[in-house]
Each structure stands twice: as C-alpha cells, then as structure tokens.
Amino acid sequence: VNTLGALAETIIPSDEHSPGAKAAGVPAYIDTIVSAGDNHLKQLYSQGLEAIDALAQASGRKPFTACTPTEQVAILQKLSVNEDHPLTLEDKFFVALKRATVDGYYTSSIGIHQDLEYQGNKMVHNFTGCTHSNHEGEEEHSR
Amino acid sequence: MTKQLFDVCVVGSGPGGGIATYVLANAGLRVALVESGKRLRAGIDYNGHGSAYAQLEERLKAGHRNPFPSILDFSERDHFTAVGDRPGHGLLKAVGGRSLCWAGHSLRFGPADFKRWPISYDEVAPYYSRAEQLMGVYGSRDGLWNMPDGEFQKTVPMRCPEMLLKRGVQRLKTKGRIMDFVTQRKAIPTDKNWKRRQTCHYCGHCMNGCEIDSKYTSANTAIPLAMRTGNLTLFTESTMTRILLTKDRRRLSGIEYVNRSGGIERIECKALVLACSTIETARHLLINNIGNSSEQVGKNLTSHFGLDVVAMFPELRYRDASNDDGTDYFHSLLTGLYWDRPHPDFDMTYQVQCGAGLNPRSLAIRDVAGYSSSFKRELRYLNVSSAVMNMQGSLAVSRDTYVDLDPDRKDRNGLPLPRVHLKYGPNDIAMAKNMVETCVEVIEAAGGEVYSNPEKITSQELGIDYNHWVGTVRMGTDPGNSVVDTVGQAHDVRNLFVGDSSVFAAYPEKNPTLTNIALSWRMSEHLVEKARRGELG
Numbered sequence: 251v252n253t254l255g256a257l258a259e260t261i262i263p264s265d266e267h268s269p270g271a272k273a274a275g276v277p278a279y280i281d282t283i284v285s286a287g288d289n290h291l292k293q294l295y296s297q298g299l300e301a302i303d304a305l306a307q308a309s310g311r312k313p314f315t316a317c318t319p320t321e322q323v324a325i326l327q328k329l330s331v332n333e334d335h336p337l338t339l340e341d342k343f344f345v346a347l348k349r350a351t352v353d354g355y356y357t358s359s360i361g362i363h364q365d366l367e368y369q370g371n372k373m374v375h376n377f378t379g380c381t382h383s384n385h386e387g388e389e390e391h392s393r
Numbered sequence: 394m395t396k397q398l399f400d401v402c403v404v405g406s407g408p409g410g411g412i413a414t415y416v417l418a419n420a421g422l423r424v425a426l427v428e429s430g431k432r433l434r435a436g437i438d439y440n441g442h443g444s445a446y447a448q449l450e451e452r453l454k455a456g457h458r459n460p461f462p463s464i465l466d467f468s469e470r471d472h473f474t475a476v477g478d479r480p481g482h483g484l485l486k487a488v489g490g491r492s493l494c495w496a497g498h499s500l501r502f503g504p505a506d507f508k509r510w511p512i513s514y515d516e517v518a519p520y521y522s523r524a525e526q527l528m529g530v531y532g533s534r535d536g537l538w539n540m541p542d543g544e545f546q547k548t549v550p551m552r553c554p555e556m557l558l559k560r561g562v563q564r565l566k567t568k569g570r571i572m573d574f575v576t577q578r579k580a581i582p583t584d585k586n587w588k589r590r591q592t593c594h595y596c597g598h599c600m601n602g603c604e605i606d607s608k609y610t611s612a613n614t615a616i617p618l619a620m621r622t623g624n625l626t627l628f629t630e631s632t633m634t635r636i637l638l639t640k641d642r643r644r645l646s647g648i649e650y651v652n653r654s655g656g657i658e659r660i661e662c663k664a665l666v667l668a669c670s671t672i673e674t675a676r677h678l679l680i681n682n683i684g685n686s687s688e689q690v691g692k693n694l695t696s697h698f699g700l701d702v703v704a705m706f707p708e709l710r711y712r713d714a715s716n717d718d719g720t721d722y723f724h725s726l727l728t729g730l731y732w733d734r735p736h737p738d739f740d741m742t743y744q745v746q747c748g749a750g751l752n753p754r755s756l757a758i759r760d761v762a763g764y765s766s767s768f769k770r771e772l773r774y775l776n777v778s779s780a781v782m783n784m785q786g787s788l789a790v791s792r793d794t795y796v797d798l799d800p801d802r803k804d805r806n807g808l809p810l811p812r813v814h815l816k817y818g819p820n821d822i823a824m825a826k827n828m829v830e831t832c833v834e835v836i837e838a839a840g841g842e843v844y845s846n847p848e849k850i851t852s853q854e855l856g857i858d859y860n861h862w863v864g865t866v867r868m869g870t871d872p873g874n875s876v877v878d879t880v881g882q883a884h885d886v887r888n889l890f891v892g893d894s895s896v897f898a899a900y901p902e903k904n905p906t907l908t909n910i911a912l913s914w915r916m917s918e919h920l921v922e923k924a925r926r927g928e929l930g
Binding site (some may be wrong): 259260262263265267268321323326330333334348349352353356357361362365366367368369370371372373374375376378379380382385386 | 553559595766773
C-alpha cells in the first residue's frame with residue numbers, strides 16, 4: 251500500500267495549485283477496488299508492485315518508497331512510455347493504476363473542488379451560461 | 394386468485410403508459426395501471442445532490458462501482474439477450490419507468506418526418522401542444538420548418554464552448570451550408586410562475602433522476618393527476634404474465650399478473666393498453682401469440698446510433714471557472730442537416746447533441762498522457778475548454794435488426810426473455826462517416842481543434858442508444874404489413890391498444906419521448922371515444 255500511495259502521488263502530486271492523490275484518499279480507494287476486484291485484477295496489482303520495486307532496486311538498490319521524488323519520476327517516465335500501447339506487465343499495470351488514480355482523484359472533494367475548481371452542484375435561480383460577447387457569432391454582432 | 398374488473402388496464406407506467414392513465418382516468422374511465430417495479434422516491438431512493446465522495450465507500454461496499462448514486466442502479470441490465478453489434482436494453486422497472494431517467498429532450502418531429510408515416514404532422518400537432526403544456530418544456534423559438542416550435546417556457550443558455558460551436562455553424566452557413574445550431578428543448582420547467590412542479594434549479598443531474606421532481610416524469614405528473622380523479626388503481630410490483638383472450642381469440646378479456654408475494658391474480662378489462670417499451674411490448678405479444686397475423690411484431694426495430702467527437706478550443710484554456718451544470722450536459726443541438734435534400738450516400742439523417750463544461754460525474758476528457766503536475770494542469774484545461782459532439786442518427790430498418798424470444802433464457806416467472814438483434818448496415822456506416830466529417834468541419838470553422846475523433850469508421854466504433862428503441866409494433870393502414878392502425882389499435886384484436894414508441898412507423902433523428910407521449914395521448918382519446926360509443930363491450 252505504501253508503494254501504491256507513492257505511485258499515485260507521483261501520478262497526481264501535491265503542488266501549488268492543489269493537494270495530490272494521497273491527500274485525496276486515492277490509495278484507500280484503490281485498495282478498496284482491488285480487494286473487491288477479481289483475481290485477475292489482484293494479480294495485476296501484486297505482480298505490478300513487485301515489478302516496480304524490481305525496477306527501483308535495479309536503478310537505485312532500494313524500494314520505490316525509499317527513492318527520492320526525482321528518482322520516482324524517472325521510474326514513472328520509463329513506465330509511461332508505452333501508455334498508448336501497453337505491452338509488458340509494467341505497462342499494463344501503469345495504465346490500470348493511472349486510470350484508478352484518475353477515477354479516485356477526480357471523484358474526491360479535493361479533485362473536484364480544489365483542483366478542477368468545479369463551481370456547480372449549487373441551487374441557482376437562473377442559469378447564466380456564456381456571458382462573453384466575443385464568443386457570440388459574427389452574424390449576431392452585425393445585427 | 395382474485396379478480397378485479399376495470400374499464401381499461403394499462404401495463405407499463407413509462408412516458409406512454411403514464412399519459413394514457415392520465416387521459417383515460419380524466420375521461421371517467423376506471424383504470425388499472427400495472428407496473429413491475431415499485432415507487433421510487435425522488436431525493437431518497439436516488440439523489441444526485443449528495444456529494445460523490447461522501448458516499449463512495451458505502452457504494453463500493455454495496456457493490457456499485459459508479460461512485461455517484463444514480464437511478465440507473467435500479468435498471469435490469471440482464472433482462473434480454475444481446476445478439477450482433479452490441480445492442481442494449483434500458484429497462485427500468487419503477488413507477489414512471491424510463492421517464493424517471495431521461496434527459497428531457499423534447500423535439501417535435503416535423504412535417505417531412507411524418508411523410509414516412511400514415512399520419513401527418515398536422516394530426517399530431519395539437520397533441521404535441523397539450524403534451525408540452527402538461528410536461529413543462531423549455532426552448533427557444535427557432536422557426537425551424539422541420540422541427541417546429543412548441544409551447545415553450547424560458548430557454549436555458551449555452552456555455553462558452555457551445556457558443557463557439559455555434560459560431561462555427563454560422564460561418565459555414567454564410568458559405569451556403571444548410572444546418573442550424575439551436576438551444577436544446579427539454580421537459581424541464583423554467584418559468585417561475587409555473588405551478589405544476591418546482592422550476593429547475595440547474596444542478597445538472599437530470600438524466601440520473603431529478604431529485605426535486607422538476608423534470609417531467611410519469612411518476613411526478615401524469616400518474617398523480619390520474620390518481621386525483623379517483624378513477625385510477627395502481628398495481629405496483631405486479632408483473633403481467635399472460636394476456637387473456639376470448640374463445641374466438643378476436644378480443645381480449647384481461648390479464649394475469651404475478652403480485653409482489655408471487656401470487657397469480659387476474660384483472661378483467663374492456664380494453665388493454667400495452668406500454669411496456671418497444672422491446673417488452675413486442676415480447677409480450679410474441680409470448681401470447683396475439684396481434685401478429687402480419688408477422689411484423691418484433692420487426693422494423695430501429696433506434697439512434699452514433700459516436701462522439703470532442704472539440705477543444707485553445708482560446709478557452711484559461712477561462713474563469715464557471716458553474717456549467719445547467720440542465721444536464723447537452724444544452725445545444727446541431728440540426729437541420731439534409732432535411733431539404735437527402736445526402737447522396739445515405740437515407741435519413743442525424744442530429745448532433747452538443748454539451749460542454751466541467752461535470753465531475755463524467756469528465757469529458759480523462760485519457761491525458763503523462764503524469765505529475767503537468768498532467769493535472771492539462772486535464773483541467775482540456776476539460777474546461779472542450780465540447781462533446783454526440784451524434785444521433787436514424788438506424789436503417791433492416792431484416793437483421795429485430796426482437797424475438799430467446800429459446801433458452803427465461804425470466805423469474807418462466808417466460809422467455811427477449812432477444813435483441815442488431816446489425817449495422819452500409820447506410821449506417823455511410824451516415825456515420827458524414828457525421829464525423831460534419832463535426833470536424835464545424836469545429837475547424839469555429840477555430841477549434843479536434844481533440845478526439847474516431848480514426849476509421851466501422852460497426853465497431855458505433856454505439857446504439859438503448860433507450861431509444863422504436864418500431865416493433867409499427868402502425869399502418871394495411872393489416873398485412875402493420876400491427877396497429879393509425880391510432881394505435883391492434884388490427885387483429887380490436888380492444889388491444891399500444892401506447893409506447895413501438896408504434897412508430899419511421900424514425901427521424903429526433904428524440905422519441907415527446908412523440909411517444911403525443912401519440913399515446915391521441916390513442917387514449919380515441920379509446921375514450923370508442924368507450925363512449927359503447928364499442929368496447
């Protein structure tokens with residue numbers, strides 16, 4: 251779970267704009283969906299996590315959680331190269347983990363309100379819509 | 394077994410069945426409404442207002458993966474067998490049926506659309522007006538000849554990316570392209586002085602069930618108004634299992650149903666209105682082997698199909714955060730395509746529902762490459778500056794798309810489940826290609842970029858709208874090739890009426906519900922007239 255949290259946080263880190271995946275509770279979310287998932291999913295995650303630590307050991311002789319943020323980013327860089335066409339176990343694990351991180355983060359309070367600055371889910375009397383005259387078509391202006 | 398006697402028994406409480414009970418009960422007929430599902434309470438059984446994150450864990454424990462509570466959790470996803478190009482079935486067993494979870498899009502079919510029908514636009518127009526007044530429909534008066542204006546309440550404006558799409562359409566129009574870009578028309582009241590239901594407060598949860606009952610449903614308007622007459626008896630959690638015929642099989646005498654405790658009961662009636670949905674009504678007629686001397690029951694099945702193109706406008710990347718919820722996602726519509734002159738490559742036409750704005754329930758763009766702060770930033774910018782163009786075309790009627798009975802699978806009452814066959818043909822593929830070309834043209838004329846766009850178009854890329862099925866019990870003047878007459882009365886069994894969209898004779902690109910309600914209203918008035926004349930026995 252620690253490695254999972256570190257990976258999720260590297261995908262969506264805390265920065266000056268908003269808190270990241272850990273603060274949003276993403277690791278617990280992923281833990282829940284994996285434990286509720288089928289054996290295939292569980293296997294992907296356990297083998298994937300092992301593979302990540304193997305990568306970390308190979309490059310820095312320490313587990314992923316002990317790597318510096320720069321080292322963690324370097325490992326993710328390797329993993330994300332084949333994001334569009336995942337082939338290896340590591341590729342597939344990265345794609346699954348990223349999807350779960352995105353799902354968890356952008357359904358959290360932090361993701362919705364602080365990061366996306368979502369202004370909705372409010373009761374309003376009138377819907378204003380677009381108020382920018384420069385977005386209107388030329389036809390309307392010339393009238 | 395108990396027996397109860399009514400003038401009319403209506404089976405199914407969706408948009409068509411609901412309006413039938415309203416018209417029949419108000420005319421003084423004693424009506425039974427039989428519904429498989431139970432009553433769902435807005436804001437209690439489904440509630441989109443509740444923040445997603447607060448309920449995430451509980452819902453995961455309960456086995457629902459969707460982190461947002463939705464009325465769609467109640468749908469029966471397995472109540473059919475899919476054959477071919479991935480058909481679906483949007484069955485919702487509940488009082489109000491699918492009218493609980495529709496987006497409210499209420500577009501009149503136009504004079505050109507009815508040219509393919511045995512009835513004309515002018516015959517249906519008065520029922521459109523009544524339906525719109527009862528339902529509370531907002532829209533703008535656009536003066537489009539083949540999507541006539543209705544009885545509209547105050548319109549709801551578009552968001553920034555939609556306005557830019559409109560700009561693109563206007564530029565193409567000045568170059569001679571025939572198309573229009575208008576605001577959506579929805580069964581959601583916006584006039585503050587309207588009294589029938591609460592006016593909309595623009596929280597954007599329409600499709601998943603409106604928790605303040607602002608959006609029209611059978612359950613919040615038609616059925617309660619029918620109840621108020623004292624002439625309606627509602628049988629919930631009651632599933633019709635059999636249609637009872639007289640000995641000569643020329644008339645029906647009632648139905649059998651299974652009540653909530655599994656007991657078999659009987660309702661006797663002078664007339665039966667089936668409004669169980671396009672797939673379920675056909676299924677019941679096939680199971681009972683009635684009304685099918687034309688052998689058209691289950692045939693002529695059609696729906697809307699399409700795909701999405703996502704537009705991105707660089708000029709909107711840094712726009713201020715705004716509340717874009719409104720009345721759910723699609724506030725605008727690209728329409729008026731090929732009404733005047735058909736496209737040389739395909740028959741029928743399509744429309745494009747357009748929407749924009751941040752919607753955390755379904756972020757338009759999630760598949761952004763990369764990770765870290767730059768990924769977060771990019772995802773945010775893309776979602777505020779994008780618009781989704783959702784294409785909706787008429788699926789060509791073919792021999793390969795139909796409903797029949799599954800020889801193997803049965804429901805819990807031992808009745809065969811329906812099998813839905815779907816196969817896309819060359820007309821559909823040609824139309825889909827043109828859909829994508831048109832959208833790309835509009836986006837580029839508007840100064841935007843195409844963010845995502847299907848690379849090649851095969852049947853694999855197309856998606857069917859499984860809530861829009863129509864046509865399995867089509868109307869016509871010839872009993873040899875149609876199931877019901879131009880009113881909705883079965884040719885074979887004269888006290889059987891059909892009140893759902895299975896009676897559609899042809900399908901334009903426009904959404905079905907308003908026309909379903911108008912036709913069911915019209916059918917019900919004819920039924921009342923026949924009852925007055927004593928023709929129901």
